[in-house]
Amino acid sequence: MNDVEIDAWQVPILVTAAIVLVEAAFNLVLRSRGLGPPSQRVRTAGFGVLVLLTVTVFVAALGPTRADQLSSVAAAVAAVVALWLTYRSYNATAKPPPRSEEEPAAKPDNPGES
Incomplete structure (x- = not known):
């Protein structure tokens, strides 16, 4: 069996290639079904999977x-x-916020007693 090791400089190239391939696959599937772009949750989950893949490959390469x-x-x-x-x-x-010049001064509680 051949032992294939990934050098650290190859990680960004492999991750970029994986992203391009996954995006191309999604575009082909969506075009063939006539669907619009995926929902926010699907995009977030896909991004999370790509981040996990990147970290895993990076740690394995190191x-x-x-x-x-x-x-x-x-x-x-x-x-x-x-x-x-x-x-x-x-x-x-710890510091009170600065007063703007447009803010009126504080009024006394009983205006007649000043």
Whole structure:
């Protein structure tokens, strides 16, 4: 048996080819049946399958050691992004929003007692 290994540079080419073939197949089926474009859910499910396929092929091409290292780096980047978003969220709630000049001043509760 031949052992066929996929190099990392081949992954985008294979995924692009798979997307083109799947799209061509869907177009042929839809044209032959006279149907319009698929619903939003079908397109979302198809996109999810393609993402899963891409990640699976990418991890398989890298091998377990490099995939483990890459996941560690990705987790570190995600932690930094989460920290930055938390900081931005804290700053947004800690400061009162600026008043626009078009907003009227606050009125007293009892206008006759001022």
